[in-house]
Amino acid sequence: MIKNRDTRLTVWLLIPVVLVLIAYVLYPSLRTFIESLQKDGTISLGNYQDFFVQESKTNLEALWNSVYISLLSVLVSALIGIPLAFIFNRYDFPGRSFFSSAAILPIVLPSLVGVMAFMFLYGESGLIPNAIKDLFGLDKVPFKISGVSGILIVHAYTMYVYFYMTVSAAINKIDPSLEEAAFNLGANKLKVFWKVTFPLLTPAIVAASLLVFMISMASFSAPFLLAGGYRVLSLQIYFSKINGDMEIAATQSVILSIVSISFLLFMRWYQNRKDYRMASKGIGAHRSEVKNPVMKWVMVVTGGIGVIILLLPHFTILLLSLVPDGTWTFQTYPTVFNVENYRLLFEDPNIFKPLRNSLLMAFIATLANLVFGVIASYVLVKRKFVGKSFVDILVMIPWALPATVIGMNLIFAFNKPSVFSFGQILVGTFWILPLAYFIRHIPLVVRSTNAVLEQLDDSIEEAARNLGAKWFYTFRRVIFPIIMPGVLSGTLLAFIESVGEFPTSVLLYTISNRPISIEIMNQLRMFNMGQAAAYGMIQITLIVIVLFISNKFFGIKAEKAL
Amino acid sequence: MASIKIENVQKAFGKTIAVDQLNLDIKEGEFFTFLGPSGCGKTTTLRMIAGFYYPTKGVVRFGDKDMTRVPPEKRNTGMVFQNYALFPHMTVFENVAFGLRVRKVSSADLKKRVLDVLQKVRLESYSNRQVSQLSGGQQQRVALARALVIEPEILLLDEPLSNLDAKLRDEMRVEILRLQRDYKITTIYVTHDQAEALSMSDRIAVFNYGVCHQVGTPTEIYNRPANDFVASFIGEINLLPVQVEKVQQDNIEIVLKNSEKTIKLKVENQAGNGISIIQSDADLAVSIRPEAIRILDVIEEGRNIFKGKINSVQFFGSVVNVMVDVQDVLLRVDVFNTHDFGYFYQGKEVYVQLPEKQLRLIPVISGDAP
Structure with a gap:
């Protein structure tokens, strides 16, 4: 027909x-x-029984560790990403647009390579701790990343970008006249932020949190290189497979999948809810210029330092790539390039x-x-x-x-x-x-x-x-x-x-x-x-x-x- | 060129019926307009003619050919979309040439025909422009050229002027009519704008809630609306619910409902106001256009003259709109601005005459959403 x-x-x-x-x-x-x-x-269901009631509790512990690290990753990423989004989208100061595009630099770093860079930067024999040690004549390195702190730092570095991007987009969608209306009705700055701006940003923040949580749960490269003895579920699957415990690997996979897919469904549900964003026409970016010269320079310098920190991993990789095999063994710093x-x-x-x-x-x-x-x-x-x-x-x-x-x-x-x-x-x-x-x-x-x-x-x-x-x-x-x-x-x-x-x-x-x-x-x-x-x-x-x-x-x- | 016959067509989307019991007979070369508010089924009907929808029931014919289930690419209709639907990655020339390339027209012929039609729409110097570099009116003309160049049997225009500003709209109205007369092409024009419909069409079909209420020439539609929907959708009108008192040889006596005092009117006993309407069960209303009511300074001899008081006066330039309160019934009266309307003011007592010939009894169907 x-x-x-x-x-x-x-x-x-x-x-x-x-x-x-x-x-x-x-x-x-x-x-x-x-x-x-x-x-x-x-x-x-024996495998599941083992997973949850096993004597040694290794699996349950790994699951809990994964959740724990993911929650911390969400928190740290949010604490970096949200303020940055505000500063770059609400204030104008020299170099703002450069800094704001530099903020997505972590994306330009494949996960495994990124973790590797962090190891050589901040690890036991890392360049930064050793530089500080030598600079101040300390006996041992002042700090090093490993285990939870290491994973967390790598996660924060790569995942704050999700907060930064979603919240930036949401901030730019807010009609300035909404805040102006609140001011006009007599609210002070703090009140306007908590009663108007922040509620409008909640959907973006929730979406970014869910996303970061999911990505952290799945994260493999960072735990793989940095976890040491710390167990997370994604890594346990790999170990089970290497040890040939295929049934256990399968069980662990199913449980990790259930966590992830429930997050996916929750996210779909959350995003499909009717939200109260309004489509106002022709919203212009509205940034207030930072007038106070001290503040202005503080911001520029902080931004500059931020960019250096963001770029250090890339720079480290470049530096390392110039060190030929066998020329950097016992030395603190590489010498041949x-x-x-x-x-x-x-x-x-x-x-x-x-x-x-x-x-x-x-x-x-x-x-x-x-x-x-x-x-x-x-x-x-x-x-x-x-x-x-x-x-x-x-x-x-x-x-x-x-x-x-x-x-x-x-x-x-x-x-x-x-x-x-x-x-x-x-x-x-x-x-x-x-x-x-x-x-x-x-x-x-x-x-x-x-x-x-x-x-x-x-x-x-x-x-x-x-x-x-x-x-x-x-x-x-x-x-x-x-x-x-x-x-x-x-x-x-x-x-x-x-x-x-x-x-x-x-x-x-x-x-x-x-x-x-x-x-x-x-x-x-x-x-x-x-x-x-x-x-x-x-x-x-x-x-x-x-x-x-x-x-x-x-x-x-x-x-x-x- | 072809005539179009739509026979007993129904279109349902799931349980909603978008068009029902539609019968239209569109003649060759005719400029035919579908007029109605949004969601009335006019665009659905157009899309059934273009082949984007197939009717649930009924038959669509071009000439004698049954086109009901022919896919859109085999219908040889030229359509102009509301948003023009120009191909953004092609130049003006490429856009217009598209239909000819599909038809495998030889390149020399193709070039000639494209340039010809671009000249017709006065865009020959724009042929190498990207469509995004054109203004709204120019994009509109490209869309027209693209539809016309394939020499379609039928030209379909879906609210083509709704995205243009008022001044351009007037210009394009003339332009479309000129091209339609040039090509002598059967044209279906969909619009919700009654001014466009009245000024351009040979005939108009008025739609509401998927039903075609009246088909007729612009003057028929305006002067002899078939029911209260058509009457009130097109132009301004005074519509007053009435009851028939007495039917006489040359006139009908009616009484206004809902007025505290009885107002009796005499209406000409003519074809449209005939016994058939009166005898049907439908509620009746009497209608009169604002420009048909006469305002008198002093009482005159004649029928349907009432004393009233001016309620408000609004000045529109060429026309002055006077609201007259006649025994608590508000009548809208439009008088031409003849430079001496100044004596109309709020509170002034006047007489109004509702000439018998201009009064029409029509059935009330409003609120009949199926």
Whole structure:
């Protein structure tokens, strides 16, 4: 029936989308769940019983530690991010716009590389504590980061950005006349802040808190390098897997997933609530200039110091990358600097191979993300069908699931032949990592594509159809070219994240196919920090290039997609 | 060019019925307007003609061809969207050429036809501009050119002027009419603006709540509204609920409801006011346009003359609007500004005449939201 032509198209587009989601998101999660119910060859809740009532309480302790660290991370990130958002959006002083763009610098640091930088900056043999020790002639380093404090500092550094960005956006959306109205009615500054401004910002603050909590729960790189004996759940999963306790790893994964997914659902619910933000027209930024010269310079100097602190990790990586292997062993500070590491990187095929592997696998994964993301997003945004919210949730699940869990899910799903892997065993082959990267970045690409597609008026597509163009022609010549900038900036971001991806890599890599992050880990183990840093610098450079391209050519703030 | 027949069409979205029992017969080359408030079903009907919606029931024909379930790209209609829907990534030329490229027109021919139509809309010097660099009125003309260049059988215009400011709107009104006459193309124009509808159309269909209330020429719609909705939606009107007292050979005697004192009026016993309306169950109202009421200084001989008091006077430039209180019934009277209206002032006692020929009895259907 011709009547159903459009419906049929929707179905044809929907089938591959749903198949992919079922095969690589839903099915692996179910496999993990089933695995968690296996105990000594029978089906039971025994593993869960062990988790909660085990004598040693290690698992429960790890769960509690994860929650504890996440709560602290939220608190510390909020304490940094919210005031910064206020200062940069409400006051004007020299260098303000430079400082405010510098505030998102932590994004330009892949997680593993960032943690590594912090180790060398503030760790036991770190540059800063030792510099202070020598400067003041102390007997031992005045401070060092490790365990909880280390994880917390790394989290604060990377995660305050989420508070900073969401709260900044909310502040700029507040109509200044609301506050003026309150002043006009006789409220003083403090009262206006607590009774008007702050309540208007609550939704943004809650959203950022939930986000940071989820990311901290999933955090893997920081605990991996800094935790020492401190147990967190994401790391316990990895240890269980290494020890071959697969059923326990599955159980831990399920519990971590439940925590994360309940947060996802809570967040969706919270964001869909009717909120009281008003769409006032033409809200101008309203910043008050700091007039007091002392205050002004205090702010500029503080801002400058802040930028230095933000940039120190990047600088450390750069510095380390210039230290050749074996020249910094017992010395407090490195002494020899040259570009040996970079030369090796491009000349020694063994050292170049991980970079090549990462680029190739990230490229394959990202290409799949692009195709899948565009189709899925088009169907979700522009087509009507029953069960849309189910598909929507499936798309978002990889975002909520900690990377470690995604890695475990893939192990359980594809360590034996299945229909979805065309009867092959994927674990231990080249394809498992690109698949993992693809799954990890489904939500990112779909969401950034959704954002541009929602902006695209339906009448554009209708106009093309009205002029005689068939659907595919319309899609190729009209829709895709229009949404391309937004799609590409999301896709490029997925690409650089795939290049640096650590948690799934460490669970799934094969010796012959090591990605860059695994090689960084290996080099660190061999105390060859120079080579590790050189890999890190390549990643940082890639990220800078991508952000630059997105901003310049697409006019899109790529970091928004995070 | 084609005529359009809409036969017993219904369109339902789930349980809401957007258009019901619609029958329209649009002639070749006609400028036909769908007029009505928002949500009345006019755009839904237009989209069924364009093929973006398929009717739940009924048939849509272009000429003799049944088009009910033909997909939009095979209908050869040219549509101008409310927001123009220009392709933002293409130049003016590329936008206009799009439909021709789809039709695989040879490049020489394509160029000639695009430039021709751009000349018609007076944009030939803008052909290499990006559409975002154009003003609203220019974008509107590109949208028109893009729809016209494919030589569509039917031109569909969906509130095309609603995004323009008042002055440009007048200019584009003339422009659209000129192009429509030039191309002699069957045109359907959707609007909620009665001034546009009255000034441009050959015929108008007035919609409300998914039902077409009246089809007719602008003068028919204005002078002989079919019911109180049409009467009050188009222009200003005095609508007074009445009861019929007596039907006589040449006139009908009616009494105003809701007035404390009885006001008796005589209405011409003519076609529209005939027995059929009176005998139906519908509530009746008497209607008269403000400009049809005469204000008299002194009492004259004649029918339907009443004493009243001026309640307020509002000056609109060419017209002066005088509200006259006749035994607690407020009548709106519009008089032309003939430079000596100064003697109208609040509280002045005057006489008003409601000429029999201008009074019409119409059925009351308002509040009939289905």
